[in-house]
Amino acid sequence: MRKTVTLQINDKEVKAEEGMTILEAAKKVGVEIPTLCYHEELAPYGACRICSVEIERRGRSRMVAACCYPVEEELKVITRSPKIDKIRKTIIELAAVVAGEDVVGEMRALASEYNADLSRFSSRVSIEPTNCILCGLCVRRCVEANWDGAIGFLGRGVNRSVVLFPEKAGNCLICSYCRNVCPTGRITSTGPNPPFPHVDDILAGRK
Amino acid sequence: MGAVKCITSPEGLNRLRERIRAEREPSKPTISVCVSTGCVALGARRVMETLRAELQKQGLKDTVEIRETGCLGFCEQGPRVTIYPEEVCYFKVKPENAPEIVSKNILEKQAVERLLYTDPTTSRKTQKLEDMPFYKYQLRLLLENNARIDPKNIEDYIALGGYSAVAKALFQMTPEQVIEEIKKANLRGRGGAGFPTGLKWETTRNVLDEPKYVIVNCDEGDPGAFQDRSLMEGNPHSVLEGLIIGAYAIGAHEGYVYVREEYPIAVENISVAIEQAEEYGLLGENIMGSGFNFRVRVHRGAGAFVSGESSALMAAIEGNVGEPRPKYVHTAVKGIRDKPSCLNNVKTWANIPLIILRGAEWFRSLGTKGSSGTMIFSLVGKVNNTGLVEVPMGITLRDLIYKIGGGIRGGKRFKAVQTGGPSGGFIPKEHLDLPVDFDELTKIGSMMGSGGMVVMDEDTCMTDMARYFIDFLLEESCGKCVPCREGLRALSKILNDICEGKGKDEDLQTIEDITETMKEASLCELGRTAANPVLTSLEYFRDEWDQHIREKRCASKVCKALTSYYIDPVKCQACLICLRECSVGAIQGEKDQVHWVEQEKCIKCGTCYEVCSFDAIRRLSGEQIPPPPPKGMKPIRKKKGRGLE
Numbered sequence: 132m133r134k135t136v137t138l139q140i141n142d143k144e145v146k147a148e149e150g151m152t153i154l155e156a157a158k159k160v161g162v163e164i165p166t167l168c169y170h171e172e173l174a175p176y177g178a179c180r181i182c183s184v185e186i187e188r189r190g191r192s193r194m195v196a197a198c199c200y201p202v203e204e205e206l207k208v209i210t211r212s213p214k215i216d217k218i219r220k221t222i223i224e225l226a227a228v229v230a231g232e233d234v235v236g237e238m239r240a241l242a243s244e245y246n247a248d249l250s251r252f253s254s255r256v257s258i259e260p261t262n263c264i265l266c267g268l269c270v271r272r273c274v275e276a277n278w279d280g281a282i283g284f285l286g287r288g289v290n291r292s293v294v295l296f297p298e299k300a301g302n303c304l305i306c307s308y309c310r311n312v313c314p315t316g317r318i319t320s321t322g323p324n325p326p327f328p329h330v331d332d333i334l335a336g337r338k
Numbered sequence: 339m340g341a342v343k344c345i346t347s348p349e350g351l352n353r354l355r356e357r358i359r360a361e362r363e364p365s366k367p368t369i370s371v372c373v374s375t376g377c378v379a380l381g382a383r384r385v386m387e388t389l390r391a392e393l394q395k396q397g398l399k400d401t402v403e404i405r406e407t408g409c410l411g412f413c414e415q416g417p418r419v420t421i422y423p424e425e426v427c428y429f430k431v432k433p434e435n436a437p438e439i440v441s442k443n444i445l446e447k448q449a450v451e452r453l454l455y456t457d458p459t460t461s462r463k464t465q466k467l468e469d470m471p472f473y474k475y476q477l478r479l480l481l482e483n484n485a486r487i488d489p490k491n492i493e494d495y496i497a498l499g500g501y502s503a504v505a506k507a508l509f510q511m512t513p514e515q516v517i518e519e520i521k522k523a524n525l526r527g528r529g530g531a532g533f534p535t536g537l538k539w540e541t542t543r544n545v546l547d548e549p550k551y552v553i554v555n556c557d558e559g560d561p562g563a564f565q566d567r568s569l570m571e572g573n574p575h576s577v578l579e580g581l582i583i584g585a586y587a588i589g590a591h592e593g594y595v596y597v598r599e600e601y602p603i604a605v606e607n608i609s610v611a612i613e614q615a616e617e618y619g620l621l622g623e624n625i626m627g628s629g630f631n632f633r634v635r636v637h638r639g640a641g642a643f644v645s646g647e648s649s650a651l652m653a654a655i656e657g658n659v660g661e662p663r664p665k666y667v668h669t670a671v672k673g674i675r676d677k678p679s680c681l682n683n684v685k686t687w688a689n690i691p692l693i694i695l696r697g698a699e700w701f702r703s704l705g706t707k708g709s710s711g712t713m714i715f716s717l718v719g720k721v722n723n724t725g726l727v728e729v730p731m732g733i734t735l736r737d738l739i740y741k742i743g744g745g746i747r748g749g750k751r752f753k754a755v756q757t758g759g760p761s762g763g764f765i766p767k768e769h770l771d772l773p774v775d776f777d778e779l780t781k782i783g784s785m786m787g788s789g790g791m792v793v794m795d796e797d798t799c800m801t802d803m804a805r806y807f808i809d810f811l812l813e814e815s816c817g818k819c820v821p822c823r824e825g826l827r828a829l830s831k832i833l834n835d836i837c838e839g840k841g842k843d844e845d846l847q848t849i850e851d852i853t854e855t856m857k858e859a860s861l862c863e864l865g866r867t868a869a870n871p872v873l874t875s876l877e878y879f880r881d882e883w884d885q886h887i888r889e890k891r892c893a894s895k896v897c898k899a900l901t902s903y904y905i906d907p908v909k910c911q912a913c914l915i916c917l918r919e920c921s922v923g924a925i926q927g928e929k930d931q932v933h934w935v936e937q938e939k940c941i942k943c944g945t946c947y948e949v950c951s952f953d954a955i956r957r958l959s960g961e962q963i964p965p966p967p968p969k970g971m972k973p974i975r976k977k978k979g980r981g982l983e
Binding site (some may be wrong): 217252288 | 826
């Protein structure tokens with residue numbers, strides 16, 4: 132039996148098990164926190180930052196990612212405020228630079244909820260949109276589904292991209308796991324071909 | 339041999355030290371040559387060879403010792419050669435100076451006046467370091483021994499009292515007492531954040547999990563910084579000794595030294611140091627017969643700036659990509675392979691032996707109330723004396739820049755200083771009297787970081803500087819989290835636009851939104867602090883941003899797109915020099931005909947500005963370029979002037 136921790140979420144007292152994250156504790160009591168790179172069956176990654184919430188601890192407040200921050204006794208959490216909304220809005224607008232304006236799925240829903248202007252930065256920073264926000268869900272899902280990721284990250288910083296490793300393409304099953312977790316709708320095609328886009332190009336050495 | 343050297347008790351260490359000291363004649367002339375990176379690049383190896391050959395030639399090979407040592411920080415004046423026991427220091431030594439140094443300083447015991455350092459302000463020659471302004475105001479605790487020790491010879495370090503702090507900790511103190519001493523000393527992490535070292539150690543010690551790890555962070559990646567490098571190259575045993583004490587206090591039996599591959603001398607010297615310490619029984623099984631076991635491995639980093647972040651560094655040690663992870667559970671609790679791991683900067687570790695030997699009280703007496711001890715800064719940029727300086731915490735920026743740094747180069751005016759590396763803030767002249775310590779720097783929007791200090795003069799464009807550092811960080815962001823990766827990409831685009839005269843009024847609001855998001859929501863400190871240069875530049879130099887955005891003007895004439903080159907027809911002497919030097923043929927005119935710049939062709943490289951002897955080239959920004967002179971206009975000859983027949 133794990134220890135019970137009492138914390139406050141949006142001024143309400145919440146009991147949670149030690150080791151839980153703020154996100155899990157909030158979900159338990161029906162408080163929604165938006166996520167893009169989170170999946171309950173995968174280890175938290177903390178990359179999209181859309182789940183940022185304000186916490187107060189020992190009189191000091193700051194923002195943390197709810198998907199990673201473990202609950203603590205006497206922790207005070209605010210999950211929605213004008214400041215949080217503004218930061219989430221900016222994060223969505225920033226993510227749209229690489230994702231493009233044609234995203235579907237969770238990202239599209241969040242964009243309307245937070246009134247994000249998807250063209251705000253992408254109109255200025257003109258790069259070819261990839262429909263991908265590099266949340267890494269597909270990569271992590273693939274590793275855990277196949278024990279040997281057929282897809283992975285390549286490059287650092289703004290050169291980061293998700294690719295299919297040609298030498299591991301044989302491992303790409305028709306599990307469609309990656310398609311099911313993608314929050315922007317990038318991974319669209321379904322089997323019998325491997326669902327990852329551009330797989331033929333990668334195998335042919337075109338990219 | 340191994341058995342003879344192996345130290346099995348504190349008394350054994352003392353006996354060895356006595357033996358080494360007895361074997362060494364204190365009056366034996368010794369030539370110490372710096373063979374650290376800076377001096378080697380300036381030719382120290384050749385100097386060394388010629389000195390050796392000269393000793394051979396004059397038959398002094400056996401009576402004079404030559405020692406290869408580490409860095410004393412005044413690298414721009416290298417190669418450095420010091421003659422002991424007189425402690426005469428020579429800078430900028432050339433191979434052809436070797437015969438004179440040997441015959442005069444070694445044989446006649448007289449300093450070679452001509453080769454001594456000349457103080458540029460007083461024009462006086464100085465023999466000793468203490469008399470040079472660059473060194474006079476320093477307090478060199480960590481760097482002091484760099485010139486006395488051959489880093490590849492453990493006996494040099496032992497002779498100066500090395501490893502007695504390990505002996506004291508292992509045999510006279512409990513691990514708890516060691517931690518208590520470090521806590522009392524109020525030593526704060528020298529790598530950036532300034533977290534209290536003792537508390538960190540205690541956290542790792544108290545975690546009920548095994549094994550525990552201790553790690554040296556030598557992934558120094560700030561542009562222009564080399565303080566960790568100098569310590570690792572010049573005195574690796576001091577770092578190792580601190581690490582052994584830390585491992586004992588924490589209860590770790592395994593340690594890592596993470597050092598970037600770009601520091602080959604540091605990699606070599608620390609590897610040799612580990613080997614020798616093992617050979618002498620100071621590392622490995624049953625250290626000095628105390629029953630404490632501790633092994634150290636060197637991990638060579640692949641050079642990513644972000645790998646200096648502790649969780650990224652540990653991921654790299656695990657063999658994964660060096661990317662940070664959320665640290666809400668500290669690495670001190672869950673680090674390498676999820677085991678408690680205590681990571682400290684090179685300088686932090688090197689302070690430990692001093693605190694153990696001289697005590698917490700002594701250490702607290704140095705520096706300020708909140709920040710004890712000294713800090714090594716790498717003072718670079720537009721100051722007269724650049725190099726590594728070790729000063730007590732709390733020294734003012736003014737003293738650092740004017741007393742030690744000798745003021746601004748070329749008699750120009752000071753504009754700003756950036757502390758703490760690429761994500762540090764720009765500090766304007768209003769804050770020059772600020773005492774430098776962890777808390778004071780944070781208060782005004784900058785940080786201590788790892789000790790970087792870049793001085794900028796009046797010719798610096800602060801908007802362009804912010805752009806430069808954002809572009810640096812854009813290259814170095816790992817790309818994992820959205821605020822840092824996309825925030826930097828958007829900031830870089832906007833800042834480059836502003837510097838190219840394409841800024842818009844609403845840009846400042848956009849910058850504010852992005853920087854706030856980066857500061858609040860980024861995954862690691864790289865992203866959280868990346869906006870500092872932009873924010874401080876906006877706070878202290880707002881007028882320059884307005885000039886760029888509204889007037890399309892760069893007052894410092896740094897931003898190329900906003901600057902034009904124009905030849906003043908009244909001053910031009912039609913000497914053809916700029917015309918010939920121009921690589922794109924943008925300068926028109928001929929002999930005895932006033933020259934003019936064809937603006938469409940000009941790439942604004944500034945060559946004509948540099949080569950003109952008549953001060954005829956003007957840089958214009960935000961003003962109308964006057965039309966070219968009438969065709970065939972003859973130069974107005976000056977009565978006197980260089981370059982005229």
